[in-house]
Amino acid sequence: MDSLLYDLPALTIRRISVSEMDNNVYLLTAKGSGEQVLIDAADDLPAIRQLLQDAAGDTPAPARLAVVATTHQHWDHVRALKELVAATGASTVAGTDDADALPVPVDRRLGQGDTVAVNGISLTAVHLHGHTPGSIAFVYEDPEGPTHIFSGDSLFPGGVGNTQKDPERFSLLLSDVTERLFGTYPDTAVVHPGHGKPTTLGAERPHLEEWRARGW
Structure with a gap:
């Protein structure tokens, strides 16, 4: 199955699903520089290596994994993190x-509105309290197309x-999601979750009050 999700003007977005938990691993590759950001080294290092190899063809420059970004501390999202960092020398953000719950030292700790940038890729960190204390969504605002939210x-x-x-x-999570995602980004924004299929803010927005009423 082809891992390529989006071939954007400045970068590509690839995704694989790993483990019995159907965890999504996302890889952004800057076409101009070859710099890469991987989001959630969830599991299955050989599959992640293949993902990196496939993405190397997305750029004429030498591909290099610069940053591994972790959305949150739960074990099913970090099982390949230690091995991947050891194999590639990539820096870590969370x-x-x-951060203290991750299996590797975190090079940079992120708060609301911080930017994760390598040559050709800039992601905004959105802090969402509730699922875990330090959960982060990473947002790529494509100047020529829809915004992409890795939630x-x-x-x-x-x-x-x-x-x-x-x-x-x-209440904390729904409030943060409502204000910091739905209140900030347009309905065309694509949501790439940690498990399962993508959606858009526009598809979900009509249901916010329904979610609040049901309590989950």
């Missing part, structure tokens, strides 16, 4: 409040992420 486990088709039936955590 949310401030989740981790904070937003899916049909609802926000799991908050273990904790009303306070659910």
Whole structure:
């Protein structure tokens, strides 16, 4: 199955699904520089290596994994992180409040509005409280097309992420998602979740009050 999701003017976006948890691993490759950002080294290092190899053909420059960005601390999103960093020397970024729980030292801790930038790729960190304390969505604003939101486990088709039936955590997550994603980005924005299929903000926006009423 071809991993290529989007062939954009400045970069490509590729995705594979790994593990029994159907975890999505995303790879952005800058066409001009060959610099790459991988989002969630969830599992299956050989599959991730193949993803990197496939993406090397997306750029005439030598491809290099510069950054591994982690959306949140949960074990199913970080099982290949230590091996991948050891194999590639890539730097690591994650949310401030989740960083200490990761299996590798985090080179840069991210808060709301921070920018993750390599040559040819710039992502905005959006801090979303609730699923975990330091969950981060990574947002790429394509100047020539739709925005792309890599939401981790904070937003899916049909609802926000799991908050273990904790009303306070659910309220925090829904409020952050409403304000910081739906209140900031257009309906055309594509949401790439940590598991399963993509959606758009426009497809989900009509259901926000329904989610709040049901409590999950």
